[in-house]
Amino acid sequence: xxxxxxKSVDAVVIGGGWAGSILAKELTEAGQSVVMLERGPDRSxxxxxxxxxxxxxxxxxxxxxxxxxxxKTSVTIRNTPxxxxxxxxxMAAFLPGEGVGGAGLHWSGxxxxxxxxxxxxxxxxxxxxxEKFIPEGMNLQDYGVTYDDLEPFFDKAEKVFGTSGEAYTxxxxxxxxxxxxxxxxxxxxxxxxxxxxxxxxxxxKAAEEVGxxxxxxxxxxxxxxxxxxxxxxxxPCNFCxxxxxxxxxxxxxxxxxxxxxxxxxxDPKFELRAEAHVLRVELDSTKTKATGVTxxxxxxxxxxxxxxxxxxxxxxxxxxxxxxxxxxxxxxxxVANEGVVGRNFVYQNVTTTTAxxxxxxxxxxxxxxxxxxxAFDDFNSENFDHGPLGFIGGSPVWVxxxxxxxxxxxxxxxxxxxxxxxxxxxxxxVDTYQHSVRMDAHGTNMAYRDVYLDLDPTWKDAYGxxxxxxxxxxxxxxxxxxxxxxSQIAKVTKAMGARDVHLGQxxxxxxxxxxxxxxxxxAGGAVMGDDPKTSALNRYLQSWDVSxxxxxxxxxxxxxxxxxxxxxxxxxxxxxxxxxRTTYLKNPGPLVQL
Amino acid sequence: MQGLAxxxxxxxxxxxxxxxxxxxESAYSPTFFTPxxxxxxxxxxxxxxxxxxxxxxxxxxxxxxxxxxxMATPYAFGKLWYMQAPFVQGPANLGYQLPYAPRDIYRKGIxxxxxxxxxxxxxxxxxxxxxxxxxxxxxxxxxxxxxxxLPAKIFFAQLLGNxxxxxxxxxxxxxxxxLGGWTTIGFPGARADFMDWVDQYGKQYPLGTVAISGETA
Numbered sequence: 065x066x067x068x069x070x071k072s073v074d075a076v077v078i079g080g081g082w083a084g085s086i087l088a089k090e091l092t093e094a095g096q097s098v099v100m101l102e103r104g105p106d107r108s109x110x111x112x113x114x115x116x117x118x119x120x121x122x123x124x125x126x127x128x129x130x131x132x133x134x135x136k137t138s139v140t141i142r143n144t145p146x147x148x149x150x151x152x153x154x155m156a157a158f159l160p161g162e163g164v165g166g167a168g169l170h171w172s173g174x175x176x177x178x179x180x181x182x183x184x185x186x187x188x189x190x191x192x193x194x195e196k197f198i199p200e201g202m203n204l205q206d207y208g209v210t211y212d213d214l215e216p217f218f219d220k221a222e223k224v225f226g227t228s229g230e231a232y233t234x235x236x237x238x239x240x241x242x243x244x245x246x247x248x249x250x251x252x253x254x255x256x257x258x259x260x261x262x263x264x265x266x267x268x269k270a271a272e273e274v275g276x277x278x279x280x281x282x283x284x285x286x287x288x289x290x291x292x293x294x295x296x297x298x299x300p301c302n303f304c305x306x307x308x309x310x311x312x313x314x315x316x317x318x319x320x321x322x323x324x325x326x327x328x329x330x331d332p333k334f335e336l337r338a339e340a341h342v343l344r345v346e347l348d349s350t351k352t353k354a355t356g357v358t359x360x361x362x363x364x365x366x367x368x369x370x371x372x373x374x375x376x377x378x379x380x381x382x383x384x385x386x387x388x389x390x391x392x393x394x395x396x397x398x399v400a401n402e403g404v405v406g407r408n409f410v411y412q413n414v415t416t417t418t419a420x421x422x423x424x425x426x427x428x429x430x431x432x433x434x435x436x437x438x439a440f441d442d443f444n445s446e447n448f449d450h451g452p453l454g455f456i457g458g459s460p461v462w463v464x465x466x467x468x469x470x471x472x473x474x475x476x477x478x479x480x481x482x483x484x485x486x487x488x489x490x491x492x493x494v495d496t497y498q499h500s501v502r503m504d505a506h507g508t509n510m511a512y513r514d515v516y517l518d519l520d521p522t523w524k525d526a527y528g529x530x531x532x533x534x535x536x537x538x539x540x541x542x543x544x545x546x547x548x549x550x551s552q553i554a555k556v557t558k559a560m561g562a563r564d565v566h567l568g569q570x571x572x573x574x575x576x577x578x579x580x581x582x583x584x585x586x587a588g589g590a591v592m593g594d595d596p597k598t599s600a601l602n603r604y605l606q607s608w609d610v611s612x613x614x615x616x617x618x619x620x621x622x623x624x625x626x627x628x629x630x631x632x633x634x635x636x637x638x639x640x641x642x643x644x645r646t647t648y649l650k651n652p653g654p655l656v657q658l
Numbered sequence: 659m660q661g662l663a664x665x666x667x668x669x670x671x672x673x674x675x676x677x678x679x680x681x682x683e684s685a686y687s688p689t690f691f692t693p694x695x696x697x698x699x700x701x702x703x704x705x706x707x708x709x710x711x712x713x714x715x716x717x718x719x720x721x722x723x724x725x726x727x728x729m730a731t732p733y734a735f736g737k738l739w740y741m742q743a744p745f746v747q748g749p750a751n752l753g754y755q756l757p758y759a760p761r762d763i764y765r766k767g768i769x770x771x772x773x774x775x776x777x778x779x780x781x782x783x784x785x786x787x788x789x790x791x792x793x794x795x796x797x798x799x800x801x802x803x804x805x806x807x808l809p810a811k812i813f814f815a816q817l818l819g820n821x822x823x824x825x826x827x828x829x830x831x832x833x834x835x836x837l838g839g840w841t842t843i844g845f846p847g848a849r850a851d852f853m854d855w856v857d858q859y860g861k862q863y864p865l866g867t868v869a870i871s872g873e874t875a
Contacts, residue, residue, distance in 0.1 A: 116848045116870045122827035127733055138740035141752060150752045153740045262859040304850035313850075426862045430845055431852040470826030470834070470845045475819075484799075485706040485818055486792065490842075494712055497843045498862070523742060577751040 068367040073097045076357050076371035078342050078386065079378035080104075081166025082630060083616040083637045085320035085328070086224075087375045089294070090641035092333045094649060099369055100334070101359055103341040103378075104132075104163030108321055112169070113311030121469040124309040128155050130170050131309075132162040136341075137525035139381060143537040143575050145398060145514055151523050151531070157577070158584040160379045164338055165311070165321040167379055167584065168630070172308040172434025172466050173317045175227045175284040176627035177218040177635070179445035180211035180247050182508075185456075185623055193451055199541055203401075203408050203511040204456065205622035208594040208603035211247050214635050217642065219250050221634035222282075225318035226290040226298045228436070229253035229282035244277040245441040258287045258301060258436040263427045263501035264463040268438040270559035276440040281462060282631070283435025284318035294327035305467020307434025317434060337361070343527060345374050345390040345613060354392075354613050360527065372652070373612050373644075377637070380618040384409075384517050384589035385532040392610050393590070393600045396516050398535075404600040404608075406517035409534065410588040410624035411576075413459070413507035413542050415569060417553050419562035420479065421499045428498060432467030439464075443549045444626050455541045459507030459549040459626050461556075473497045480566055501560070505549045505568070509542055509624030517589045537576050546570045585629050587621040592636075594656075602656040604648075605640040611654045614640055686832075688722070690729035690761065694782075695768045699725065701784035702771075705791045706821045713842030714835075716821055724824030724833030725764075734760040758808065760816060767813030770805020771798065828870045837875035840867040 075091050077084045080102030088098045112118060112130055123129045134155060142149035161167035181188045186204045189197055198204050221227075231252045232242035239252065257280035260268060271278040285307065286298040301316035315322055328334045339362035346355045346368065356370035376383050387393055387405045396406035421427065439462035441447055450456060468476070477484055478492020520533040550569045557565040593599025596608040605620055607613040616637050618629040625632065643655055688696050699722045709715030716722075728734055736759025745757045758766065775783045775794060783791065795814065797803060803810035824833030826840065828848065834840060840847050847867045855863055867875045 115850070119848055119850050120828050120830070120870060122823055122831055126823055126827075127731075127738065133738060134740040135737050143749075143751075148746065148748065150746060150748045150755055151740050151742070153754050155738070156753065259856045261856055265857075265859060300853075302850075303852040303856050305852070306850060425860050427860075428852075428855065428863050430863075431856060470840050470843065470847070471823050473843055473845060474822040474826045474839075485795075485821075487708050487710045487712070490707065490710065490712045494843055497845070522744065526742075575751055578753040579751065 068365050070367060070369045072356070072370035073099045074371065075373040075375060076101065076369050077375040077377055078357060079166060079382070080164040080320065080336065080338070081161065081377065081379065082168040082320050082634055083377035084166070084375065085324040086634060086637035087377055087616060087641055088334060089324050089328055090638070090645060092328065092331050094645045095333070096649070097333045098335070099371070100336045101340040101342055101357065101369070102164050102336065102338045104338065106336070106338040107163045107165050107169060107311065109311055109313065109315060113313045115313035118310060118313050119304065119306045121471050124306065125469070126471060128159065130161065130163060130311065131155060132160040135526070137527070137531065139532045139534055140520040140523050141534045141536065141578050143535070145535055149520060149533045149535070152578055156579050157582050158586055159581070160381070160584060164325070164336065165319050168320045169311055170309050171630060173284040174435040174464065174628035174630070175222065175225055175282045176631040177246070178211065178214070178625060178627065178632045179245070181446040182623070182625060183207045183210055188446055189456055192446065198456065201513045202456070202541065203513055203598070205408065205511070205591065205593055205598055207622060208592055208599070209639070214639055215250055217635040217638035218631065220638050221631060223254050224292050224294065224323055225284040225634070226255055226286045226292055226323070227253055227282055227284050227318070228255040228258050228287035230257040230280045232279070241279065243279040243441055245445070245447045253282065255287045255290055258283055258285060258433055260438055261303070261428070261431055261436070261465045263429070263465055264436070264438040266501060266560050267463040267503060267556065270556045271438070271440045273559045274555045276442045276556070278438050278440045281435060281437045281439050281464060283433060285433045285435045286316045292323055294324060296323055296326045298322065301433050303431050303433050305430050305432040305469065307432070308466050340367070341527065342386065343389070343529065345376065345386060345392060347391060347610060351391060352610055354610050375614050375616060377616040380586050381517065381532055381534070381589060383615050383617050383619045387590055387600065387615065388519050388532070389529055392607055392613055394609070395518060398514050398516050401513055404596070404598065405590055407598070407600070408511035408588040408591045408622050409515055409517045409536065410511050410621065411509045411536060412583045412585040412587070412624045412626070413509045413538070413546050413570070414583045415505050415546055415550060417503050417505070417550060417557065417568045418479070418566045419501045419503070419557045419560055420496055420564045421501070422563055423495065423499055426498050427501055429465060429468040429500060432465040434466045437462050437464035443552055453548055455545045455548070457508035457510055457542065457545045457626070459505040459546065461503060461505050461549065461553055463501060463503045465502070479564065503553060505546060505553065506626055507542070507546055507549060508626045510539070511588060511623055512539055538570060538574050543570045543572060543574060585618070585624070587618040587624050587629060590615050590619040591622040592620040593622060596658065602654070604643045604655045605636060606655050612652060614644065616640055686720070686723040686726070688726040690726050691764070694772070695764070696722065697782070697784045698768045698772060701791060702795065702817060703821050705788060705795055706818055707825055708788070714838040716825055718835065719825045719838050720833045720835040721821050721824035724827070724831055725820050727832040728820060729761055729764070736760070754812070756808065756812065763808065763813055763816045766805055766808045767810070767816065770808060770810070771813065774803065774805070829873065830870055837867045837869055837873065841875050
């Protein structure tokens with residue numbers, strides 16, 4: 065047992081990212097005493113974001129200064145259940161965060177609401193195409209919440225984040241040129257949309273010309289000065305191009321550090337303990353109630369923090385890992401297709417297309433903002449007829465120019481087929497760097513019976529715990545979806561007048577490759593839902609099995625969304641917090657009775 | 659903080675390196691690489707980013723100095739990588755699975771490459787002409803040569819990655835001397851404020867490159 069026992073608190077929050085900061089804020093507002101445990105260091109704009117030292121591409125994007133240090137703990141990965149999973153030893157395919165702010169400090173800022181039909185995907189697909197349309201082995205599920213349930217919380221999150229965007233409909237009335245396919249909103253965005261960079265503007269015009277419906281991407285990068293409901297201030301984004309991988313020196317990109325923690329740090333009911341690595345949530349002898357958490361402090365002491373309520377709000381896969389290590393919920397068994405913790409592990413299906421322009425046309429790819437850009441949703445969600453296409457899912461398509469800097473430019477080099485070094489590489493890079501536009505098909509990824517998370521039998525982390533094992537591969541449905549949507553991009557690049565184009569498409573039979581960056585938008589593994597046989601959490605993100613544990617994060621998504629996950633994570637955090645405040649705290653126990 | 663330290667280091671080395679460049683030799687004294695390794699590193703980097711009409715090469719940009727200085731950072735000791743045993747080899751798409759940190763990869767890789775070149779050409783790598791060096795490097799990049807249990811491919815990828823980092827990172831790390839890498843491609847560096855150029859559609863950005871230290875080019 066632990067060598068140090070702390071005084072009991074009302075709630076302990078594991079992880080200092082968006083989800084943890086939102087829950088800590090909401091719980092202290094409800095009068096709860098809250099201890100937040102963050103395994104990484106404390107971070108703030110004044111240190112990690114101090115200009116000009118902070119805008120160092122080598123440190124930010126290549127030595128991953130504000131990301132997870134894999135030397136302590138990583139995961140193992142394999143494509144199929146019959147393989148031996150091997151450790152993810154170097155940061156590549158995905159880049160989890162660490163430290164106060166979590167992934168919410170290094171993120172880009174793309175801030176979406178979920179498409180309503182994606183929340184009821186199984187119901188919708190069955191209704192439109194029939195149950196037989198769902199391929200064998202696909203665990204297609206609903207979230208157990210609807211867009212209408214979540215709308216007030218999407219709205220609240222946007223106001224806290226200072227999100228810039230342009231609405232299409234507010235309270236059913238068309239108000240602007242926003243996303244034609246987006247659901248109605250109760251209020252407009254708190255800030256107007258950011259300006260289009262040139263590439264995004266060319267993309268907007270071309271997409272319109274070919275009959276698609278382009279819109280300004282919703283971005284938690286402030287287009288103007290802003291004070292959020294907590295009284296904290298943001299400055300206007302200056303398109304510096306140092307969003308993803310950096311603490312924003314302009315206080316323009318929303319982060320827990322800028323938008324929430326300044327309102328929490330001085331609250332006497334709140335205590336932040338950084339460099340506190342949680343080993344497990346402790347359960348009582350009935351295994352239905354958590355008694356608190358055990359963690360290692362910065363000196364290596366084992367500490368037990370008792371609490372009435374435990375909020376598990378680390379990154380998606382760390383949440384699943386902690387549930388497995390703590391014995392919360394039944395681990396998933398892919399052979400029997402039973403159990404829920406580790407089930408419906410999903411990713412996101414992103415490929416990049418490049419268009420090259422004449423050398424007289426300067427696209428200035430170094431100008432950028434992480435969340436801004438122009439997108440169209442004509443091939444996302446149920447905005448198009450999947451019937452004749454025979455796949456489930458879709459992709460928004462966008463130009464999201466976040467700022468391509470020197471080292472990245474060198475590694476991208478020239479068009480495919482040119483050498484990666486030598487004079488030919490150099491010439492190709494110089495000829496293309498300032499004259500290219502990159503666009504992404506940012507697609508969904510469905511859940512499959514043999515894609516899951518469990519504990520690795522061989523490799524351990526620096527704390528002696530078995531590491532999490534990922535079994536993941538690309539599947540035919542998702543590859544076909546990507547190929548179809550990307551083929552539609554060709555119409556846009558043609559209308560853009562590109563000199564040359566490379567359509568980035570997945571290849572049939574392609575395997576997941578851990579060596580190249582794809583996206584950090586991992587999801588699922590401890591999903592929400594209405595049925596405890598297929599979900600680890602109920603619709604309020606409360607563990608079905610241990611009712612004083614709530615697990616907040618992208619782990620709750622039953623399918624990988626085409627949108628960036630943070631907007632949904634923040635809305636779910638506010639949704640869960642609302643029900644904890646209004647119902648759970650008055651009468652602790654399961655919020656859903658079966 | 660970091661920027662200021664970098665600026666101090668830069669000021670102390672800029673002049674000697676510029677002066678020495680014409681003599682074809684770096685004034686920087688490596689702390690990790692041995693003289694033989696240092697010669698190999700120069701001869702290889704010189705081909706990865708050659709000096710040509712497009713712009714300066716890796717040697718003029720101080721890439722070997724950058725790599726040597728990186729060898730003293732936690733990264734080079736493998737402290738940013740998961741390095742717990744067992745080390746089991748598997749399909750390439752599951753990623754790097756050797757017990758070697760960057761320092762080990764350079765040490766073993768350069769030794770392996772030198773032996774390979776000596777056996778095949780009877781000369782040191784640095785004594786070969788540019789075309790032959792290119793052919794050898796290309797073989798390492800694409801072929802199946804092994805230096806003991808270290809694939810030449812892994813060594814090459816390490817060297818190429820660090821070379822690109824050196825040529826195009828902030829000069830405070832020892833490379834990108836005189837901001838030559840950034841100037842070549844038109845990257846304005848630490849300028850990081852484009853409020854006035856976001857909607858100047860299609861036009862070339864008018865201001866020059868600047869480093870974290872404030873050095874301009």
